[in-house]
Amino acid sequence: MPTDGRLLGNLSVLVSVVETGNFARAADALGLSPSGVSRAVSRLEAKLGVRVLHRTTRSVTLTEEGERLYAQVGPLLAGIEDAALSAAGDAHAVRGRLRVSVDPMFSSQVLAPRIATFLARHPQLELEIVSRDELGDLISDGIDVAVRFGEPQSSSLIGRKLLDTRVLTVASPAYLAAHGRPAKPAELVRHACLQFRDPVTRRPFAWEFHRQGKVVTVDTQGPLTLTDSATMYALCTAGAGVAQVLALIVRDALDDGRLVELFPGWAEETFPLYAYYPSRRNAPPRVRAFVDFCVELATAAA
Template sequence: MAFDGRLLSGVSVLTAVVEGGSFVQAAEILGLSASGVSRAVARLEARMGVRLLDRTTRSMQLSDEGRRFYEQVGPMLANIEEAATLASGAASAVRGRLRVDIDPFFAQLLLTERMASFLARYPELSLELVTREHVGDLIADGIDVAIRFGEPWRSSAIARKLLATRVLTVASPGYLRRYGRPKHPSELSRHTCILFRDPATGRPFAWEFHKGRKILPVTTPVRLVLSDVGSMLSACVAGVGVAQVLALSAQPLLDRRQLVELFPEWRDETFPLYALYPSRHQPAAKVRAFIDFALEAVR
């Protein structure tokens, strides 16, 4: 297939459709009509001899061939954009739309109150925060960077660790007055425990206790399972039971004595926070800027 500018133009339109989620949204991004966008995609499909989008009256999504094609050309278009920025002498310019897939509790805990200053710092940037239960395909979903707790699953994304926060076992003073304070993790089998569901597996996280190199697994009775960190902390403060929480989220409650750490000698387990972005030689300036912003927040 001989290369010409119309092919690159068609790929750019297809990318706008995927990232925008519709022909109408792509038209607004590109300054075209929706019918013009549709014709450009149809010309690209005719030139390639393959259907890239499956369309119905109510929905539109990439076909299997279209997804494979988009996953290949997406990083290339990003590299072209980055090369153009470098050639223009504005490599540090932070502009355009930035889509971030972010852990909802991290956003609420550390980022929301700082968002105004971040946007003021980069007036040419528009920010879209997306919260999902787990990270999908960053390129296919049009995500520039994801901020997530836990070790990343195998993928082509580049992972950068932002922090590792301790895992603490806590209960409220009221719960301890009613049921007594366990002196050793093995005594938790006689207590009500609040478990957190792992979004990657759909099962509750197993409880472990770390002291140096020693690891002690503990089987806890399943009385309450939650998938929202805020709800888990609220239930624990209300005296429902014992919970394992991240120090990053629980420290204010510990400082106010609304929660009590139970086993300070078994607190060597940590849980990481990562920034994930699509594989490429250099992340875009807007991605670097947001990662730096997240690092400022956690510090």
């Protein structure tokens, strides 16, 4: 069956409008006029017999039919682009637009200080970083790759474990000077412990301490419950209380003395860091390059 080139072209225009946010930016990216972009979308809607975009003077958003179409077509067009690059002998070129969704703490404490190195390696790459706690729907959100702590929750994605990082119990020198240093985990019942709410159960995480296969749970209390790991980190370093954090995130703070690890002998619990990307036979070179870079960062910070 012959391919309808005009249909593919119009679909590409739609994807560009969604990814850039409006007709003007899509026109710049495609080398067209805004009116040309609008006509292409109108031709697509006429061909399909449904409206795919809601248009207002301030924004352009997908209709319900448009969301379904974009979720199916986006990965296919990306695959066509990758196949074309491969056929042209450019299968290893890292270029184009890469949209990544990253855990906020990994983004601020590990990725951001070193991202210039990644961009210097790949000058033809345009990178957009979305920092958020929830993984979300990568396809409908237009995300190429995501990095998150915790075990995989979705079987529809390709997940690559980057590392397991230890769970540490820490406090600031100022807090310890004011309240004393607990000698063992059980003594935390007399301390202000920063509680972090599990986004899945909506309840605070239990405080566990692991040593040589033995697990001790302590019923900690505290006046502060957080849903944002960056805020908990800031409060802990400011002396507001004791916190359980991931070693990968606080390595620099421990090295320079901003935080103190309380129970090194009870820190054998680990938490995984994963990279996720939509299921495809061959991940684009830009996705592979970013995941490899995250592996490099995680290994260095472990």
